[in-house]
């Protein structure tokens with residue numbers, strides 16, 4: 001059974017296409033998240049597909065939310081989150097949106113990010129991130145809200161928001177503060193440090209360092225397999241107890257959190273830094 005070829009199947013929504021094994025090959029569809037369900041294990045591999053760098057915009061956040069809805073509906077046993085790019089997991093928030101947006105578009109962006117965050121962080125199945133390339137800013141954060149991370153050598157990972165001029169949103173601080181030892185969290189958040197996978201594994205930012213994407217997927221499957229003999233209700237109740245603080249914060253303070261993000265992005269200082277950052281990115285070549 002080939003799992004690497006895209007096949008035609010019913011379109012789940014405008015941005016998500018499920019890959020299955022019905023034998024009707026079609027040309028590769030330009031969907032923002034590709035879903036490939038392994039019928040044997042019941043695990044869904046969700047591949048972000050907003051090339052070249054999987055920068056996160058409203059559409060990609062919505063596609064991730066829709067993909068998680070689909071996994072919930074199909075009673076998935078677990079998700080592997082990865083990317084179709086050969087070298088980038090996700091380059092974080094779309095700098096173009098930060099550079100050229102306004103308070104309305106930034107509100108919509110953050111609203112969509114909150115929804116995707118809740119779908120992943122409060123899912124009824126475990127998620128494992130196969131980080132097959134750079135995971136920067138929001139890209140790093142979306143791997144952090146999975147239950148496990150395996151990262152391929154040779155790339156960088158970290159929350160560099162501060163370098164882009166954006167004060168760290170509260171939930172990012174809460175989760176980084178729980179994942180990393182306190183001192184590393186403080187340094188990482190205030191300096192926007194990017195780490196090699198080897199460095200990241202020493203501070204709990206990634207769980208395993210691997211040589212390639214195939215090994216990352218194997219590690220993710222092995223992690224998900226650990227839950228096969230444990231009743232998922234018990235796992236989920238326990239996980240929700242652990243994660244309640246962040247989930248409740250977003251659910252109970254949705255608008256305030258959006259307002260805080262917009263305020264952070266629209267400040268003159270942030271806009272000047274974003275402009276310089278944007279230009280440096282464009283002048284790189």
Ligand SMILES: CC/C=C\C/C=C\CCC/C=C/CC(=O)SCCNC(=O)CCNC(=O)[C@H](O)C(C)(C)COP(=O)(O)OP(=O)(O)OC[C@H]1O[C@@H](n2cnc3c(N)ncnc32)[C@H](O)[C@@H]1OP(=O)(O)O
Pocket residue numbers: 052053055088090091092093094095096113114117134136137138139141160161164166169171172250257281282284
């Ligand atoms: C409640 C909360 C819930 C959820 C919150 C969700 C998310 C939290 C987010 C919080 C805030 C986050 C802020 C950010 O994420 S800011 C973005 C931070 N990212 C970066 O700084 C990465 C910048 N990019 C790079 O460093 C390199 O591009 C990279 C290493 C990724 C790849 O390098 P490479 O040499 O391979 O390619 P490039 O030539 O540099 O790039 C190719 C083209 O892609 C464009 N690009 C790169 N990054 C971005 C981006 N982030 N947004 C938009 N576009 C990007 C780059 O300009 C190139 O374009 P062209 O020149 O080809 O047009």
